[in-house]
Amino acid sequence: MIALRIAYHFLGEDVSDANGAVVKAALVHEPVWFILYLIPYGIIGYDILKKAFKGIIRGQVFDENFLMAVATIGAIVVALVQKNGDYTEAIAVMLFYQIGELFQSIAVGKSRRNISKLMDIRPDYANIERDGSLEQVDPSEVSVGTVIVVQPGEKIPIDGIVTEGTSSLNTVALTGESLPRDVRSGDEVISGSINLSGVLKVQTTKEFGESTVSKILELVENASSRKSKSEEFISKFARFYTPAVCYSALALAILPPLFQMLFMQRGIEVWPAWIYRALTFLVISCPCALVISIPLSFFAGIGGAGKEGILIKGSNYLETLSKVKTVVFDKTGTLTKGVFEVTGVHHNQVENEKLLEYAALAECASSHPISKSLQSAYGREINRDRVKDIEEISGEGITAVVDGVQVAIGNHKMMHRLNVPHIDCHCVGTILHMALDGKYAGHIVISDVEKESSKEAIGKLRSSGIRKTVMLTGDASKVAEGVAADLGIDEVVSELLPADKVGEVERIIKENEGGKVAFVGDGINDAPVLTRADIGIAMGAMGSDAAIEAADVVLMDDDPVKISKAIRISRKCLRIVYENITFALVIKFACLVLGALGIANMWLAIFADVGVMIIAVLNAIRALRVHKL
Amino acid sequence: MKKTYEIEVDCANCANKMEDATKKTEGVAGCTVNFMTQKMIVEFAEGADEKKVMKQVLKNCKKVEDDCEIYL
Numbered sequence: 126m127i128a129l130r131i132a133y134h135f136l137g138e139d140v141s142d143a144n145g146a147v148v149k150a151a152l153v154h155e156p157v158w159f160i161l162y163l164i165p166y167g168i169i170g171y172d173i174l175k176k177a178f179k180g181i182i183r184g185q186v187f188d189e190n191f192l193m194a195v196a197t198i199g200a201i202v203v204a205l206v207q208k209n210g211d212y213t214e215a216i217a218v219m220l221f222y223q224i225g226e227l228f229q230s231i232a233v234g235k236s237r238r239n240i241s242k243l244m245d246i247r248p249d250y251a252n253i254e255r256d257g258s259l260e261q262v263d264p265s266e267v268s269v270g271t272v273i274v275v276q277p278g279e280k281i282p283i284d285g286i287v288t289e290g291t292s293s294l295n296t297v298a299l300t301g302e303s304l305p306r307d308v309r310s311g312d313e314v315i316s317g318s319i320n321l322s323g324v325l326k327v328q329t330t331k332e333f334g335e336s337t338v339s340k341i342l343e344l345v346e347n348a349s350s351r352k353s354k355s356e357e358f359i360s361k362f363a364r365f366y367t368p369a370v371c372y373s374a375l376a377l378a379i380l381p382p383l384f385q386m387l388f389m390q391r392g393i394e395v396w397p398a399w400i401y402r403a404l405t406f407l408v409i410s411c412p413c414a415l416v417i418s419i420p421l422s423f424f425a426g427i428g429g430a431g432k433e434g435i436l437i438k439g440s441n442y443l444e445t446l447s448k449v450k451t452v453v454f455d456k457t458g459t460l461t462k463g464v465f466e467v468t469g470v471h472h473n474q475v476e477n478e479k480l481l482e483y484a485a486l487a488e489c490a491s492s493h494p495i496s497k498s499l500q501s502a503y504g505r506e507i508n509r510d511r512v513k514d515i516e517e518i519s520g521e522g523i524t525a526v527v528d529g530v531q532v533a534i535g536n537h538k539m540m541h542r543l544n545v546p547h548i549d550c551h552c553v554g555t556i557l558h559m560a561l562d563g564k565y566a567g568h569i570v571i572s573d574v575e576k577e578s579s580k581e582a583i584g585k586l587r588s589s590g591i592r593k594t595v596m597l598t599g600d601a602s603k604v605a606e607g608v609a610a611d612l613g614i615d616e617v618v619s620e621l622l623p624a625d626k627v628g629e630v631e632r633i634i635k636e637n638e639g640g641k642v643a644f645v646g647d648g649i650n651d652a653p654v655l656t657r658a659d660i661g662i663a664m665g666a667m668g669s670d671a672a673i674e675a676a677d678v679v680l681m682d683d684d685p686v687k688i689s690k691a692i693r694i695s696r697k698c699l700r701i702v703y704e705n706i707t708f709a710l711v712i713k714f715a716c717l718v719l720g721a722l723g724i725a726n727m728w729l730a731i732f733a734d735v736g737v738m739i740i741a742v743l744n745a746i747r748a749l750r751v752h753k754l
Numbered sequence: 755m756k757k758t759y760e761i762e763v764d765c766a767n768c769a770n771k772m773e774d775a776t777k778k779t780e781g782v783a784g785c786t787v788n789f790m791t792q793k794m795i796v797e798f799a800e801g802a803d804e805k806k807v808m809k810q811v812l813k814n815c816k817k818v819e820d821d822c823e824i825y826l
Contacts, residue, residue: 176820180820183818183820185817226764226765230764233790237790237791347788347791347795349791350788350791352786360770363767364770364774411767416770420788420789421766421790
């Protein structure tokens with residue numbers, strides 16, 4: 126553009142030199158310059174002018190194309206009137222505006238592709254074996270119960286159960302967990318995971334539309350449709366901003382020059398300068414930079430979280446999540462594994478293994494979770510022929526004869542009744558006392574074990590500024606307090622019925638004025654609480670439709686550390702949103718003020734406008750990078 | 755009843771304008787335009803003829819943003 130101007134300028138001097146009289150020649154040739162400048166203006170701004178014209182016909186005066194057209198044509202007219210021949214400004218404004226538009230569509234397209242690549246879990250086909258050969262079919266045509274074949278390197282298209290083959294699966298796209306998961310015949314597999322090593326035959330248990338992969342994709346794709354307050358604010362702001370700036374421009378073009386002419390005895394020559402300032406206003410009136418960067422930030426934030434196995438169901442939830450100050454946990458299945466395990470054998474008079482063997486054998490006929498945990502702690506095949514005379518005493522325990530030894534296993538009531546002196550345990554959990562041939566032989570402690578990462582998760586929440594952690598449980602207070610003390614949880618409410626949990630959460634919300642309350646549950650029986658809390662987070666929701674329905678945030682795997690990660694992601698995203706809002710607004714208003722005072726010209730205005738947009742968009746894309754949070 | 759339509763619109767503010775225009779259309783109970791995924795979710799009022807309403811929606815959207823497209 127500058128080159129063009131210089132070229133025109135020299136051309137102008139040549140012509141005027143040839144004519145001999147410089148000033149006069151410039152005036153004579155003014156129309157020539159004018160037409161020469163109009164050519165690039167027309168080429169660059171053609172489509173904007175066309176759209177502006179259409180806009181006028183439709184009565185859309187606040188259409189940005191129309192405003193750009195008015196600003197640039199106005200600038201040309203002012204240049205004509207002032208006879209300074211400065212038409213480059215109009216061309217530059219058009220050019221930069223177009224560059225800005227181009228950049229915007231490239232950035233949006235690119236981040237959309239980025240995010241769809243992150244969520245590239247959609248399977249394209251399913252293999253069905255027909256007459257000994259594999260046939261590729263559309264996954265949505267496969268009915269429930271069909272056996273599909275998944276070869277190494279392929280995605281599992283539909284949820285199902287492995288009927289044949291062993292392999293390891295890469296579930297990183299679903300859970301963010303990079304360690305491969307081994308599967309064999311009888312294991313459940315979820316769609317979207319990638320088969321790494323062996324050929325698997327999978328009997329489908331769901332239709333494609335109901336499968337995990339479809340649910341996740343649907344959720345992520347629709348997430349940014351639930352708008353956050355910041356987005357609502359910006360779109361409302363945009364609705365008022367453009368008309369307001371336009372009316373101020375009109376006022377600026379009329380009132381100050383009128384005032385100067387009436388009260389300061391100035392002539393009509395003050396008009397063009399004020400009209401120029403008003404036109405500068407129109408250039409700044411486009412709200413696009415502001416409007417584009419906000420949904421883009423949320424979109425990137427949700428996409429980045431999705432890659433980490435955290436599904437956020439809407440921009441509004443991302444916003445609420447960033448304001449969470451209190452986290453309420455369900456105990457079983459959330460902080461603990463929800464599976465009973467033998468955690469200790471105490472005061473035994475015989476070897477640990479021997480005691481466990483007697484216990485497992487005596488309990489071999491029971492299907493109670495406690496018996497199951499004893500059997501798995503014993504870990505060997507159980508020969509039922511060794512056990513005789515099994516008798517279950519309700520509320521107390523079991524007696525049986527194992528290898529000719531009289532075994533009694535149960536709680537302290539049983540020991541009292543058998544008149545066996547027993548030693549109480551200081552441990553938290555279910556205590557099984559054992560007596561062999563009427564003599565006390567020690568006790569086995571069975572408890573629900575904490576997840577390995579629970580303690581770290583609570584610590585991380587605290588370090589990311591969560592004020593309070595609360596645990597709600599239906600368990601006995603002794604058990605609950607033990608777990609809470611171990612993990613470092615602030616408050617425990619125990620012995621709750623499922624219905625009481627809603628009331629407790631309501632109480633916590635009331636006590637926490639200002640800060641938001643998140644509830645974390647396993648999603649299976651916590652649906653009402655998940656819905657009631659300011660934000661419901663369901664864990665390990667893989668394949669559980671109920672949890673995905675009820676929760677606002679879904680953690681794909683069981684790892685509670687992801688809770689603090691989700692909060693950090695949301696905060697980063699919201700910080701970017703606020704940065705963009707403030708940055709764009711400050712620059713725009715600064716330009717308006719400088720423009721009104723005549724300090725900023727149109728060049729500065731368009732640079733500020735396009736520059737702000739580019740910086741805001743680049744900043745928004747930063748929300749995608751959340752892996753190291 | 756809610757329905758999702760694919761749309762084409764090339765600026766974020768235009769998407770907001772489309773949303774406004776759609777909301778003001780008779781027979782529409784609610785609408786969100788998702789600029790990032792280029793989708794429009796329309797909630798119809800009870801008893802509204804979805805095809806007729808969408809025709810009007812398209813017309814209204816074209817009025818505010820000539821360049822937009824809704825794939826019905």
